Amino acid sequence: MSESHRRKTWSRRRVISAAAGGTAATAIGALGVAEAATSSSATPAASAPGDVVGKVSVGYQGWFAAIGDGAPINSWWHYSANGGQPPTPSNTTIVAWPDVREFSKTYHSGYANLGNGQPANLFSSYDQQTVDTHFLWMQQNNIDTAALQRFNPVGGEGPTRDAMAVKVRSAAESHGRKFYIMYDVTDWTNMQSEIKTDWTNKMKALTASSAYAKQNGKPVVCIWGFGFSDDKRPWAPAPCLDVVNWFKDQGCYVIGGVPTWWRTGDRDSRPGFSDVYHAFHMLSPWMVGRIGNVSDADNFYNVATVPDLADCAAHGIDYQPCVLPGAVTLRQRAHGDFMWRQFYNMKRAGVQGIYISMFDEFNEGNQIAKTAESAAWLPTNSGMLALDEDGTACSSDYYLRLTGDGGKMLKGQIALTATRPTQPVVSGGGTPPTDPGTGQVVSLRAGVNNDYVTAENGGAAALIANRTAIGVWEQFDLLDAGSGNVGLRSHANNRYVTAGSSPLIADSTTLGRAQTFTLVHNSDGTVSLLAIANNQYVTAENAGAASLIANRTAIGPWEKFALVTG
Incomplete structure (x- = not known):
């Protein structure tokens, strides 16, 4: 040429x-x-x-x-x-x-x-x-x-x-x-x-x-x-x-x-x-x-x-x-x-x-x-x-x-604002992450089957809602990830929950984009998790019988969770 x-x-x-x-x-x-x-x-x-x-x-x-x-x-x-x-x-x-x-x-x-x-x-x-x-x-x-x-x-x-x-x-x-x-x-x-x-x-x-x-x-x-x-x-x-x-x-x-x-x-x-x-x-x-x-x-x-x-x-x-x-x-x-x-x-x-x-x-x-x-x-x-x-x-x-x-x-998904909502740096977004602290200890109970979400096999397997009581595997630190978003750190292995094209799993040592969620508060008092990685909602797949995965574009019963604290 x-x-x-x-x-x-x-x-x-x-x-x-x-x-x-x-x-x-x-x-x-x-x-x-x-x-x-x-x-x-x-x-x-x-x-x-x-x-x-x-x-x-x-x-x-x-x-x-x-x-x-x-x-x-x-x-x-x-x-x-x-x-x-x-x-x-x-x-x-x-x-x-x-x-x-x-x-x-x-x-x-x-x-x-x-x-x-x-x-x-x-x-x-x-x-x-x-x-x-x-x-x-x-x-x-x-x-x-x-x-x-x-x-x-x-x-x-x-x-x-x-x-x-x-x-x-x-x-x-x-x-x-x-x-x-x-x-x-x-x-x-x-x-x-x-x-x-x-x-x-x-x-x-x-x-x-x-x-x-x-x-x-x-x-x-x-x-x-x-x-x-x-x-x-x-x-x-x-x-x-x-x-x-x-x-x-x-x-x-x-x-x-x-x-x-x-x-x-x-x-x-x-x-x-x-x-x-x-x-x-x-x-x-x-x-x-x-x-x-x-x-x-x-x-x-x-x-x-x-x-x-x-x-x-x-x-x-x-x-x-x-x-x-x-x-x-x-x-x-x-x-x-x-x-x-x-x-x-x-x-x-x-x-x-x-x-x-x-x-x-x-x-x-x-x-x-x-x-x-x-x-x-x-x-x-x-x-x-x-x-x-x-x-x-x-x-x-x-x-x-x-x-x-x-x-x-x-698209009207956020209000018209002259103030830029986007932060130049998100923890883990390509720069050294800041310490997110200890956060609040929470558990998630799936609305579709009333079972608690667990980091299965001590965090080695994907998250699934199949527990009737809260133990260590069912506890997570709810962390501030910046820009109004949150991260989840599992007590099972002290790792952050990752979302994407595969089921959610607590496998990351850093809190980055793939470990960041928007916590949506629903009108009925439940919450939903919107994965920043792919802009999809986390669902308790197959009415809770399958692993949690972020692959839904809208919130329905399978995408609602009770946020249990204390």
Whole structure:
């Protein structure tokens, strides 16, 4: 792959920031109005909730590779300026360092060791386990849908991108997430004909998957780039409108990734594109490079989000604005306050969905995927910044957790609040856990059979509700895990109870994310446990005859327990 071709792809979002004429801080200083609003009076959504309406979607690049990973491209794809050589400080295209601790296979870069002495290894998106891990993170943090970025697949990158689509489908199916194809038309010379052929001959087959996103009963497709006023997307309105209408004729629900100023038709938007924009089912204006702090976000609430939403409502179009964590390299994140303000503004405006820019965009530093949390997890010669760059410690999964909480607010699962509820560090969440103390001694009695939960076989076997009296195995320390959550430490073996895809078991020596639960107090005086690991409720399976497992999406009789103290 040539250097010029590589630059065309990974830098496509950077080139448009100049066309926007700077951030919104130069536009209107209407912060008082923004701050005063507390709820939305917007016109109801054009569409009922589906896989994008009422949901949080993330842009998923899936474009990192390493020599030796088996990818057809056989390159350090999107890691190195010269893809034939490993990335080094002088041969790199990334500006933030991924946390690779959960990947079973990694590849040695040319960087110096990390600050903690570990080798500076990187993941490959081509490994199925990498994609599975990414989608597990989405599942754990209640992120609904992934938009797989698909650039011009006709050239040398095509075979690798084709394979990535299959890997994403598999991961989405395995982890109960949805995905859709998001075509990026940047530098795609024969786009008008080739995008139709690609959909017909290749990508349409993916819609047979149970994990392929549907909205209004139609498979979702996004086209990013129509109407941008730069030379990388030079088309006139007519061919763009032809493509939009063609996809609609194929029975698709079509999203437009459009310029920031699509509605006013100036600055980063070509004139004459109003009919193209209004032909889409949903509009998702780009935001990276436009805002960089809370004041910018509040300005955009007034000058873009609210009037954009009104225009969409008047034309029966759904609205999916961007929310971004901010660039690490530009010190924009403010330990989550910048991103949370955007979630708050979008919710009170009444938007139909949210698009996170992006999941794994380590090239621009606006990724939410797990990232080096401190200098200990950065190569010593990288010159990169970690998540604690402003002096506030943040666990590597912080922006995943923040996105999960933003999604809860969007869906009304937590109240609208301008105060960020997500703590930058949760005990055990990638940083050394703090001492949770002794807590309160409790026992759990299952409502379904009135038996007590026990750490069977002295904690060596899974928890099950089958005891008629309380002994040591039926006692647990109820511990504060931060952010209003709790952990359970078994008296049987002094280990913490772990939840996930397997039955609950007291097997951990640390209180981390997989050992953390939200304690839900039910109106009848019982409690339920919501596992943070997978956002599922703990159930006394088979009416208590089988082990406890966190695999329920709602609370019923099997998910209720009496909390016995004293």
